[in-house]
Amino acid sequence: MATTVLFFVFAGLAIACALSMVYHRNPLYSAVSLVGVFISLSCIYVTLAAPFIAAVQILIYAGAIMVLVIFVIMLLNLDEEKPYRRLNYLYALGGFLGIVLLAQTFFVFIAVNKTPKTVAVKTDETVGKTLSIGANMYTEYLLPVEIVGILLLMAIIGGVILARRLSAPELKLVVDRELELRNEADEIDDYRIAL
Numbered sequence: 001m002a003t004t005v006l007f008f009v010f011a012g013l014a015i016a017c018a019l020s021m022v023y024h025r026n027p028l029y030s031a032v033s034l035v036g037v038f039i040s041l042s043c044i045y046v047t048l049a050a051p052f053i054a055a056v057q058i059l060i061y062a063g064a065i066m067v068l069v070i071f072v073i074m075l076l077n078l079d080e081e082k083p084y085r086r087l088n089y090l091y092a093l094g095g096f097l098g099i100v101l102l103a104q105t106f107f108v109f110i111a112v113n114k115t116p117k118t119v120a121v122k123t124d125e126t127v128g129k130t131l132s133i134g135a136n137m138y139t140e141y142l143l144p145v146e147i148v149g150i151l152l153l154m155a156i157i158g159g160v161i162l163a164r165r166l167s168a169p170e171l172k173l174v175v176d177r178e179l180e181l182r183n184e185a186d187e188i189d190d191y192r193i194a195l
Contacts, residue, residue: 010043
């Protein structure tokens with residue numbers, strides 16, 4: 001009974017921290033909220049009798065990975081930007097794509113529930129081996145595997161969009177604007193600044 005109550009407390013805390021992470025415009029506040037999510041997840045792992053995974057969650061994610069994320073945020077020196085009014089049509093497109101993704105999720109959920117869950121594998125002989133892991137992954141846990149696949153696809157698309165290369169004229173405009181912001185406008189056409 002106590003573990004169930006603790007599970008729901010930590011799950012609610014993780015959801016609240018995740019919503020706080022998405023809500024904040026300041027990336028540092030979002031990073032601190034993400035640390036809260038990681039700590040809540042490690043507490044959930046402790047309630048599920050997995051202390052090793054909880055310790056790894058704290059050491060690796062809440063420790064090392066978040067330090068790297070905060071360093072990147074500090075190095076980027078993000079300023080408050082004004083919202084773009086010319087991209088308002090993207091909200092409708094994003095809403096439509098979100099509805100499509102939700103429909104796909106419901107389709108996968110219904111398909112997973114309709115599939116038979118009997119597996120002809122002796123679990124006492126294959127516990128922890130790749131055969132039992134694969135059989136469970138693609139029968140009982142098919143929905144989470146599909147969700148992770150969709151999330152990874154979205155991360156890849158976001159990474160490609162963020163890392164796209166600018167053409168030379170666009171890059172020259174970005175460099176000139178940056179030099180103006182730094183009050184170094186006299187170096188705009190300096191030959192030492194290579195594009």
